[in-house]
Amino acid sequence: MSGLQADDPEDRGVVPVMTSEIPGTYDAVREALLAMRRKLSQAGADRDTIGTVEMVLAEILNNVVEHAYHDRAGGHILLKITCTENGIRITVADDGTPINGALPEGRAALKDGTELDDLPEGGFGWSLIRMLVNDLQYHSGDGRNHLRCVVPHASVK
Amino acid sequence: MELDKQDHGDVVVITPSESRIDASVAIQFKDRMRDLTSDANGRVILDLGAVDFIDSSGLGAIVAAMKQLGGGRRLELSSLSPLVAKVFRLTRMDSVFVIHDSTDAGLADVRAAS
Numbered sequence: 001m002s003g004l005q006a007d008d009p010e011d012r013g014v015v016p017v018m019t020s021e022i023p024g025t026y027d028a029v030r031e032a033l034l035a036m037r038r039k040l041s042q043a044g045a046d047r048d049t050i051g052t053v054e055m056v057l058a059e060i061l062n063n064v065v066e067h068a069y070h071d072r073a074g075g076h077i078l079l080k081i082t083c084t085e086n087g088i089r090i091t092v093a094d095d096g097t098p099i100n101g102a103l104p105e106g107r108a109a110l111k112d113g114t115e116l117d118d119l120p121e122g123g124f125g126w127s128l129i130r131m132l133v134n135d136l137q138y139h140s141g142d143g144r145n146h147l148r149c150v151v152p153h154a155s156v157k
Numbered sequence: 158m159e160l161d162k163q164d165h166g167d168v169v170v171i172t173p174s175e176s177r178i179d180a181s182v183a184i185q186f187k188d189r190m191r192d193l194t195s196d197a198n199g200r201v202i203l204d205l206g207a208v209d210f211i212d213s214s215g216l217g218a219i220v221a222a223m224k225q226l227g228g229g230r231r232l233e234l235s236s237l238s239p240l241v242a243k244v245f246r247l248t249r250m251d252s253v254f255v256i257h258d259s260t261d262a263g264l265a266d267v268r269a270a271s
Contacts, residue, residue, distance in 0.1 A: 026181040027181050029179075029181075030177065030181050033210075048239075051239070051240040051243070054240070055212070055244065058179065058180075058212040058213075059212060059213055062212060062214060066180075110248065110249040110252065110253065112252065114253070116223070116229055116231075117224060119223075119253060120220070121217035121220050121221045123213075124213040124216060125213045128213060128244070128247060131247055
């Protein structure tokens with residue numbers, strides 16, 4: 001699996017934080033998140049921003065494991081994190097099943113008075129991502145899916 | 158997934174010793190919670206003091222743990238770290254659970270007992 005494009009013109013003037021290729025499993029996602037915490041901390045990011053990046057990245061990567069690779073081991077995920085003046089940019093690529101049409105909106109916020117038995121046990125991933133990022137983009141082509149977004153520096157969003 | 162269980166009178170306090178409830182352990186967590194709460198008839202407090210991260214799978218597992226209590230009982234949560242609290246707040250699940258600052262505060266909260 002070849003790497004993410006290294007010469008993206010938008011990456012000029014930004015600080016690389018982490019580039020990694022990980023297996024498409026939940027355990028590998030967890031390890032990658034812990035590595036991300038260390039790298040972002042070393043890069044000087046504040047704790048709130050790191051926490052938000054962790055929430056967003058967890059949902060993005062878990063989605064790839066579940067929906068692109070259908071919970072089957074063997075797939076790989078490319079992950080790149082850079083620090084820009086607008087925030088922390090996350091770029092993720094995989095070779096699994098593409099998302100058809102628009103990106104999901106995710107589950108709407110819980111309505112007041114929802115009965116206990118009717119409480120949702122999932123579906124919050126995309127809504128969390130959308131609440132926490134700017135500039136969410138996705139495209140798929142030549143068998144590879146690319147997703148990118150920016151987590152603004154803390155207290156901006 | 159290590160979960161510690163302690164009885165405080167008729168209140169059961171369950172404390173995960175792991176720092177993450179995520180997609181890797183969500184199903185395990187839900188199953189362990191069922192084992193530990195199947196014979197509990199009173200209040201159940203889940204002390205999340207050691208947990209510094211949950212993802213949406215972990216959140217779903219905590220919701221499932223409440224639903225499997227049965228009888229319309231609300232699972233009570235205590236000692237949420239800022240990041241864990243944020244996940245509950247953004248999904249508005251904080252309106253569904255009884256949330257205490259600490260387990261001691263939860264045990265002292267007689268309103269939750271009614």
